[in-house]
Amino acid sequence: MSYKVDYHMHSYYSDGTMKPTDLVRMYKEKDYDMISLTDHDGVDGIAEAMIAGEALQIKVIPGIEFSTGYDFDGRELELHMLGYYIDIENEALKARLTEIRKDREVRNEKLLAHLNNLGYELTYEDLLQRRGQTYVGKPNFARAIARKGYEIENLWEVLDTVKKDKISTFEAIELIREAGGMSVLAHPMKTKNLAELRSDAFWESLEQILRDLKKHGLKGLECFHPSATEEDSLRLVELAGKYHLHITEGSDFHGE
Numbered sequence: 587m588s589y590k591v592d593y594h595m596h597s598y599y600s601d602g603t604m605k606p607t608d609l610v611r612m613y614k615e616k617d618y619d620m621i622s623l624t625d626h627d628g629v630d631g632i633a634e635a636m637i638a639g640e641a642l643q644i645k646v647i648p649g650i651e652f653s654t655g656y657d658f659d660g661r662e663l664e665l666h667m668l669g670y671y672i673d674i675e676n677e678a679l680k681a682r683l684t685e686i687r688k689d690r691e692v693r694n695e696k697l698l699a700h701l702n703n704l705g706y707e708l709t710y711e712d713l714l715q716r717r718g719q720t721y722v723g724k725p726n727f728a729r730a731i732a733r734k735g736y737e738i739e740n741l742w743e744v745l746d747t748v749k750k751d752k753i754s755t756f757e758a759i760e761l762i763r764e765a766g767g768m769s770v771l772a773h774p775m776k777t778k779n780l781a782e783l784r785s786d787a788f789w790e791s792l793e794q795i796l797r798d799l800k801k802h803g804l805k806g807l808e809c810f811h812p813s814a815t816e817e818d819s820l821r822l823v824e825l826a827g828k829y830h831l832h833i834t835e836g837s838d839f840h841g842e
């Protein structure tokens with residue numbers, strides 16, 4: 587018997603568009619057995635998702651996705667680290683998430699000022715899409731700019747001009763472990779500044795990174811993700827086997 591699973595999705599508690607309960611219901615209607623909500627840098631949607639899972643009889647695993655910084659031969663790579671089975675009441679985790687939220691707010695204010703300087707009239711309120719929204723990411727900027735009718739040709743480049751401090755990859759692995767969870771490297775095929783490499787250089791680099799992360803406590807590799815072709819996935823599964831990593835699958839669903 588095979589299970590239908592999806593271990594990677596986002597709700598409106600980060601940059602997704604759906605309420606956790608609606609997300610869980612949608613997966614239940616599609617006959618999934620097990621899912622995990624993995625919002626960026628936060629766990630605010632987990633309690634709601636777990637309650638919905640219990641009511642609708644679908645297993646929901648508490649998860650998270652960190653955007654982390656990894657020093658790779660002197661260059662900083664942005665690696666996304668998924669954490670599963672985390673205790674969302676863990677004090678160290680909660681404290682760090684509060685700090686990350688503040689770093690994000692600082693980045694947002696600077697980015698807003700930068701856009702204002704470029705002549706785009708945008709306020710913080712324009713970035714909010716619902717009451718009580720606490721997470722504001724680059725997609726919120728993109729949507730607000732579109733709503734205002736502005737067209738910025740190199741939009742994502744502009745949005746990337748103001749960087750925010752990132753938690754290090756090792757710290758994220760440790761934080762997840764401390765909260766009783768397991769860490770899984772997300773969508774390796776989508777890693778900026780790595781995915782652009784020639785194929786052989788890419789796979790060599792990835793293997794080097796996995797070896798290093800494994801030493802620091804990495805437990806799994808997201809081998810199945812929309813960014814990976816069938817051939818990529820086979821190679822990722824092979825790598826996971828070589829380094830004794832769990833193989834996971836996620837759609838990275840952000841809403842309809």
Ligand SMILES: [Zn+2]
Pocket residue numbers: 651666772773
């Ligand atoms: Zn990601």
Ligand SMILES: [Zn+2]
Pocket residue numbers: 594595596651838
């Ligand atoms: Zn994601």
